[in-house]
Every structure is written in structure tokens, then in C-alpha cells.
Amino acid sequence: MRISKVIIAYFITSFLLITSLRAQDRYQATWESLSRYKTAEWFRDAKFGIFIHWGVYSVPAFGSEWYPRQMYLAGSDEYKQHIATYGPQSKFGYKDFIPMFKAEKFDPAAWVALFKKAGAKYVVPVAEHHDGFAMYKTSLSKWNAFDMGPHRDVVGELAVEIKKQGLIFGLSSHRIEHWWFFNGGKKFDSDVLDPKYDAYYGPAHEENESMSPEYMNDWMMRDMELVNNYQPQLVWFDWWIEQPALSPYKKSFAAFYYNKATDWNKEVVINYKNTAFPENTAVLDIERGKQGEIRPLPWQTDDAIGNQSWGYTTNNTFKDARYVVTNLIDIVSKNGNLLLNIGPKSDGTITDQETQVLLGTGKWLDVNGPAIYGTRPWGIYGEGPTKSASGAFADQKDPFTWRDVRFTIKGDTLFVTALGLPDAQLSIKALSIKSGNGKIASVKMLGSNQKVNWKQKDDALLIEPSKTYPSEYAVSYAVLFGQ
Missing domain, CATH: 3.20.20.80 (Glycosidases)
Incomplete structure (x- = not known):
């Protein structure tokens, strides 16, 4: 049984194409x-x-x-x-x-x-x-x-x-x-x-x-x-x-x-x-x-x-x-x-x-x-009075306080973490009504079922301190936005 030259050429072309595509998937030693x-x-x-x-x-x-x-x-x-x-x-x-x-x-x-x-x-x-x-x-x-x-x-x-x-x-x-x-x-x-x-x-x-x-x-x-x-x-x-x-x-x-x-x-x-x-x-x-x-x-x-x-x-x-x-x-x-x-x-x-x-x-x-896990950065990393260290061999000389907050996001949830345990009202300017970042629908504390008292005002999101916190060192809030 003879195989036509056209069929042979087809298989050769297909093989070379597949080989070429595979080669393109491999990394070469070039930047x-x-x-x-x-x-x-x-x-x-x-x-x-x-x-x-x-x-x-x-x-x-x-x-x-x-x-x-x-x-x-x-x-x-x-x-x-x-x-x-x-x-x-x-x-x-x-x-x-x-x-x-x-x-x-x-x-x-x-x-x-x-x-x-x-x-x-x-x-x-x-x-x-x-x-x-x-x-x-x-x-x-x-x-x-x-x-x-x-x-x-x-x-x-x-x-x-x-x-x-x-x-x-x-x-x-x-x-x-x-x-x-x-x-x-x-x-x-x-x-x-x-x-x-x-x-x-x-x-x-x-x-x-x-x-x-x-x-x-x-x-x-x-x-x-x-x-x-x-x-x-x-x-x-x-x-x-x-x-x-x-x-x-x-x-x-x-x-x-x-x-x-x-x-x-x-x-x-x-x-x-x-x-x-x-x-x-x-x-x-x-x-x-x-x-x-x-x-x-x-x-x-x-x-x-x-x-x-x-x-x-x-x-x-x-x-x-x-x-x-x-x-x-x-x-x-x-x-x-x-x-x-x-x-x-x-x-x-x-x-x-x-x-x-x-x-x-x-x-x-x-x-x-x-x-923390699986999150991505938000539009800004945070806010607060304490200056963050920057660069190599730069320890955080000034300790963070509860007035320093950091943002992370996962899906529809924005996480707001205070780098301490607030003992007074926490004010977050980036989540004010005027900020344009959205109308807040709920604020919940991670690890706790206790109600969080909060209010979104023109100039800041205000979160009242809790009597107890579920963990030491810092507290995280899950924030959801409404329509």
C-alpha cells in the first residue's frame, strides 16, 4: 500500500509544528x-x-x-x-x-x-x-x-x-x-x-x-x-x-x-x-x-x-x-x-x-x-501616624500602634487590620463617605461574634473600641460594601 507524498508531507508538517509549539513553551536561557x-x-x-x-x-x-x-x-x-x-x-x-x-x-x-x-x-x-x-x-x-x-x-x-x-x-x-x-x-x-x-x-x-x-x-x-x-x-x-x-x-x-x-x-x-x-x-x-x-x-x-x-x-x-x-x-x-x-x-x-x-x-x-492568606493589596496599603521602615536592613524602629491600619482584600471583602488593640475610637479616613471607596454595608470583627459599633461619616469610618478582643497584638475587621 502506497502512502501519497501529500499525506507524508502533512505528517511531517504537523510534527514540526507540534515540536515548534512545545519549544515555544519551554524557557530559554535569555532574559x-x-x-x-x-x-x-x-x-x-x-x-x-x-x-x-x-x-x-x-x-x-x-x-x-x-x-x-x-x-x-x-x-x-x-x-x-x-x-x-x-x-x-x-x-x-x-x-x-x-x-x-x-x-x-x-x-x-x-x-x-x-x-x-x-x-x-x-x-x-x-x-x-x-x-x-x-x-x-x-x-x-x-x-x-x-x-x-x-x-x-x-x-x-x-x-x-x-x-x-x-x-x-x-x-x-x-x-x-x-x-x-x-x-x-x-x-x-x-x-x-x-x-x-x-x-x-x-x-x-x-x-x-x-x-x-x-x-x-x-x-x-x-x-x-x-x-x-x-x-x-x-x-x-x-x-x-x-x-x-x-x-x-x-x-x-x-x-x-x-x-x-x-x-x-x-x-x-x-x-x-x-x-x-x-x-x-x-x-x-x-x-x-x-x-x-x-x-x-x-x-x-x-x-x-x-x-x-x-x-x-x-x-x-x-x-x-x-x-x-x-x-x-x-x-x-x-x-x-x-x-x-x-x-x-x-x-x-x-x-x-x-x-x-x-x-x-x-x-x-x-x-x-x-x-492575610490569599489576600491581595487594596488601592492603598493603609494609614496611620507611624512611619513604615523602607529598604534593606531597615528594622521597624518605631513600633506600630492601634491607630495604624492596614488594608488587604479578597473577593468582595476588604480587611481592615489595626496594628494594636484600640482602646478608643478608631478613625479610618480612607473609608469615609467622601473618599468615594464605597458605601459600607457591614463591619465584623474576625474571630468574634460580638457586635461592632461603627458609623461611616463624611470624613471617616468610625469604629468603637470593644471590651474584649479575640487575639493579641492586632485586630482585623471584615468590611463589606453595599450597592
Whole structure:
């Protein structure tokens, strides 16, 4: 039986067309192609996640998670502390902390249960910090938690438990900064100079030295291995990926990751800082700071409960739950998410201070979650006398008060949240009759059946204080408009 040339041509044309369409659906390693990215809806809905800085640096527990760098910088507090406690760096180096990092009380199920009780919707453990010690099982380095120290695949165990308990799993890589992280140890007699440990302490170049193609390729290979092995739905990068030389590798990784997400039929997020990615190709993250106004594109604050350190130290001080809750509300009203960090101890336990902050935050979200989860910014983020911090490394120095209100919206419901518990009449100018934002039909307090006494006047919506409130720190009202 003969097949006509017309039929053959038809099938060839159809095959080429389908192949072409499929190729168009795939991301290419160009900023133009990557600009098709749309922020994951799960991320926009989640609003609140947990960051985990845990590694070998929790053993010395002094200064901060930058101890491994600082201990090799002559004259620093960490340098002096190290010699006084452990001896000279030539005899006892950072590598010698690894056998002391046992994580004997690490219970991933208990950790995730706590995060879930805190109201978090996603969890982002640090897969590898600047110190170059991988907290996961890797084929690219023997310096990892599976082959040394705890002898456990920490990231892998957390990934399984996070997904099992219904949260979104992400991870962070701080690997790129390792290029220069241990360079202080080359300037005096230390174990960084011992060629036996080049595979760990190296390259230890100066910050102004251009990265080698081999190093940048290794960075990308490690990130790809993490994606392939653990299927994270969020990958967070620290600031130094903004180096221009890394641009082709960033584009290649982003295309690879976004295409993997298509294969998995899942939505994913890349977090970057500063200008490391064009803003419409990934999601901006602001360290220990926030936006002063609504940002049209979704964004994220990464902040720590600990004030001095992201990792565990014995002298860290901590934010309280009220600070976390009121700033979460402020961030969400401006189209942002909060990624809140904890720093567990070297044995795998979470500090009592951080535990109490997490539980306090979760208790508030149990009542007021509808004003946070799944919401979107309104026309304005809020009003009130207290100036909001803005930018990176900008803590909220002036505490919010109940006279400060924030707006979020979901469907037909406008949520109005006072960043405190009003003990006098609450006046909201943006919801006055003259504002033109609509005639109010009802005002109800979340978590309570008690009647809310309110009146919409020409110059403001007035809400009378309640005798009791269903939660601490802040109160949310659901506002519906009439015709």
C-alpha cells in the first residue's frame, strides 16, 4: 500500500509544528524568554514562610553564622574568642567543628509541626551556607552532613516531612559567596593553608578576583542537583549572585528550573536580592527590611527572629511575637511575603525564645488568617501616624500602634487590620463617605461574634473600641460594601 507524498508531507508538517509549539513553551536561557515568568500563585497566597539557618556554625555559637569567616580575620572578636577557647587556627580550624556537629536531637517531624502551628505555609532550610558545608547528600563534595557530622541528609529529611505535612518545600543556596569566604585564613598560619583541605576551604580568593568558569559551573551544578534530588518549589539566592560574570549561569539555571516546574506541573519561585535578576524574571527579596509602599510585583522580606545572628549563638537577642505579627501585616498589605528565620542549636533543638514567637504568631493567625492568606493589596496599603521602615536592613524602629491600619482584600471583602488593640475610637479616613471607596454595608470583627459599633461619616469610618478582643497584638475587621 502506497502512502501519497501529500499525506507524508502533512505528517511531517504537523510534527514540526507540534515540536515548534512545545519549544515555544519551554524557557530559554535569555532574559527575554525568562520574562514570561509569572509569580507562583501559591507564593502569593501563602504570605508567611520559615527560613532555617542551621549548620556547623551553630557549634561555636558565637558572634553569628559568619563565625567561620570572622575566626580567620585577625583582630576580630571571633578570632580572639577562637584562640582563647580552642587554640590557634593552625591547630584547630573550622573543619574541626564538624565532628562536634552531631544534631542528635534533630526531629524533622517536630520541627515542621511547630512551623505549621506557627501558621507558616512554606519552609526554606539553608542547603549550603557561605561556609561550604552542604546540609544534604551530594555527589559533588564530601564535605556534607550525610558523610560527616550528623551523618544525616538534613535537607532531604526536612523535604519529606514538609511535603508530608502539607507545606511547600523550598531551599536556599549561599554557595557563591564561598569563593572568598575563607580568604582571611591565607594571611597567617592557619589550616586554610593546608593543601589537604583545599577541597573545603578553597578557592578562598579575594572578593575582587573574578570567579573562574569552573567555579561558576560548580555553583550551577550544585543548584541543579538540589532541584533534581529534592524538587523544591522555591530556590533562594543570597546577594553575591549579582556578579556580572555569573549572568549566563543564572539564566541557564533559571531556564532549567522553570522548565523542570513545567515538567512537574508545579509553580516555582526564585528569590533574588538587589538587581541580581531583572525584576520580572524572578521574585525580589529584601533582607531585614521592606517596602515603604505597595509594589506592583510580589516581593518578600527575609528577616530573623534573632537580632544579632541568623544562626544560633549564646548571646543572641530576639524579636517578640507582636513585632512579627504587626510587621507581617504591614508587609502583606504592600504585596509582600515574610520569610521568618530561626537558628536551631547544634543538637537540633529550637530555642525557647524562637518557639514562643512562632507559637504567638500562629495563635494570632489562627484568628486573623483570613485577613492575610490569599489576600491581595487594596488601592492603598493603609494609614496611620507611624512611619513604615523602607529598604534593606531597615528594622521597624518605631513600633506600630492601634491607630495604624492596614488594608488587604479578597473577593468582595476588604480587611481592615489595626496594628494594636484600640482602646478608643478608631478613625479610618480612607473609608469615609467622601473618599468615594464605597458605601459600607457591614463591619465584623474576625474571630468574634460580638457586635461592632461603627458609623461611616463624611470624613471617616468610625469604629468603637470593644471590651474584649479575640487575639493579641492586632485586630482585623471584615468590611463589606453595599450597592
